[in-house]
Amino acid sequence: MPDIVIPEFMDESAVHEGLAQFDVLYEPDLVDRPDDLAAAVRGARGLIVRNRTQVRGPLLEAAQALKVVGRLGVGLDNIDVEACEARGIAVAPASGANDLSVAEYVITTAMMLLRGAYFSTADVIAGSWPRGRLMGHEIAGKRLGLVGYGSIARETAKRAAALDMAVTAFDPYVQADHPAWNQPFGRVVRLDFEELIATSDVMSLHVPLTPDTRNLIRRDVIERMKPGAVVINGARGGVVDEPALVEALHAGRLGGAALDVFDEEPMSAERAAVFAGCPNLILTPHIAGVTVEANRRVSWLTVQNVRRHLAGA
Numbered sequence: 001m002p003d004i005v006i007p008e009f010m011d012e013s014a015v016h017e018g019l020a021q022f023d024v025l026y027e028p029d030l031v032d033r034p035d036d037l038a039a040a041v042r043g044a045r046g047l048i049v050r051n052r053t054q055v056r057g058p059l060l061e062a063a064q065a066l067k068v069v070g071r072l073g074v075g076l077d078n079i080d081v082e083a084c085e086a087r088g089i090a091v092a093p094a095s096g097a098n099d100l101s102v103a104e105y106v107i108t109t110a111m112m113l114l115r116g117a118y119f120s121t122a123d124v125i126a127g128s129w130p131r132g133r134l135m136g137h138e139i140a141g142k143r144l145g146l147v148g149y150g151s152i153a154r155e156t157a158k159r160a161a162a163l164d165m166a167v168t169a170f171d172p173y174v175q176a177d178h179p180a181w182n183q184p185f186g187r188v189v190r191l192d193f194e195e196l197i198a199t200s201d202v203m204s205l206h207v208p209l210t211p212d213t214r215n216l217i218r219r220d221v222i223e224r225m226k227p228g229a230v231v232i233n234g235a236r237g238g239v240v241d242e243p244a245l246v247e248a249l250h251a252g253r254l255g256g257a258a259l260d261v262f263d264e265e266p267m268s269a270e271r272a273a274v275f276a277g278c279p280n281l282i283l284t285p286h287i288a289g290v291t292v293e294a295n296r297r298v299s300w301l302t303v304q305n306v307r308r309h310l311a312g313a
C-alpha cells in the first residue's frame with residue numbers, strides 16, 4: 001500500500017527525487033477515478049493534491065492513516081480543513097510559490113484587454129485591415145483596483161506600478177497602518193469597496209471564496225463600476241456572478257474581462273455556452289498560477305512540507 005498518494009499532476013523530478021525514500025503512488029489522472037483513489041489512500045500517511053481532488057467526506061473516511069495533505073497551490077476550498085483538524089491531519093498549502101505566475105497573468109490580460117488589438121489575427125489572415133476599431137488604450141496612467149490585498153495582489157501591485165499604473169486596493173483585513181501599504185515603489189492607496197469599484201479602470205480579484213466574497217461582483221455592483229472597466233478574476237470561481245458579467249460585456253457596460261476560474265470546474269460545454277459571442281473576453285482553464293517555473297516551486301515546496309510533517313508524525 002502506498003505511503004503517499006498523488007492523484008493530480010506535479011513536477012516529476014520533485015516526485016522521484018524529493019520523495020525517493022517513500023512508497024509513492026503518482027497517477028495524475030487518479031482524481032478522475034474516485035473509487036480507485038479511495039482504495040489507494042487506505043493506508044496512506046500523505047496525500048498531495050491540486051484543486052480538483054475533493055478532500056472531504058468519503059475520501060477522508062477512506063484515508064484512516066492520513067497525517068498530512070500537501071496542497072499544490074494555496075486555495076483550500078477543495079479541502080475540509082475543519083474535518084482534517086479534528087482528526088489531527090495537517091494541511092500544508094504551497095503559500096507564495098505561484099504568486100508570480102498569477103501576477104504576470106493579471107498584468108498580461110489587463111494589457112490585452114485595455115489595448116484590444118491582439119484578437120485580430122483571424123481578421124488579418126482573412127485579408128481585412130481593421131485599424132479603426134482596434135485603437136485601444138495604454139495601461140500607463142490607468143488605475144488598478146485590487147480586491148483583496150494579500151500575497152498575489154502585492155506582487156501584482158509591484159508590476160502594475162512599474163508600468164506607471166496608480167495602484168489601489170480594498171482589504172478590510174489589512175489594517176491602515178500595515179507596512180504593506182508602503183511599498184518600495186510607492187504607496188498603495190487603501191480604499192473602501194465602493195470607492196474602489198467606482199474608480200478602477202482595471203479591477204483584479206484576489207480574495208478567497210467565502211460567504212462574504214461569493215457573488216461579490218454581481219449585477220448591482222457592476223452597475224456602480226466605472227463604465228468601460230476591465231475585470232480580471234484569477235482568484236476563485238463564485239466571486240463573480242458569471243451571467244451578470246456576460247450581460248455587462250454584451251451591453252458594453254464593462255470594457256472586457258479575463259476569467260481563469262469558474263463556478264463549475266472543469267466547465268461543461270453547456271455551461272460554457274453562456275460566454276459565447278462575448279466581446280473582449282479571455283477565458284482560461286484555471287491556469288493563471290501554473291507555469292513551468294511555478295509548478296517546480298510549488299511541487300518542491302509541497303514535497304518539503306509533506307516530508308517535514310511525516311518526519312514529525
Ligand SMILES: NC(=O)c1ccc[n+]([C@@H]2O[C@H](COP(=O)([O-])OP(=O)(O)OC[C@H]3O[C@@H](n4cnc5c(N)ncnc54)[C@H](O)[C@@H]3O)[C@@H](O)[C@H]2O)c1
Nearest residue numbers: 075148149150151152171173206207208212234235288289
Ligand atoms: N488562478 C490560479 O491559478 C490561482 C493561483 C493561486 C491562488 N489563487 C487564488 O487567489 C486568491 C488569492 O491568493 P493569495 O495567495 O494572494 O491569498 P492571501 O491569503 O495571501 O490573500 C487573500 C487576501 O484576501 C483578503 N480578504 C479575505 N476576505 C476578504 C473580503 N471579504 N474582502 C476583501 N478582502 C478579503 C485577505 O485579508 C487577504 O489579504 C485565492 O482565492 C487563491 O485561491 C488562484
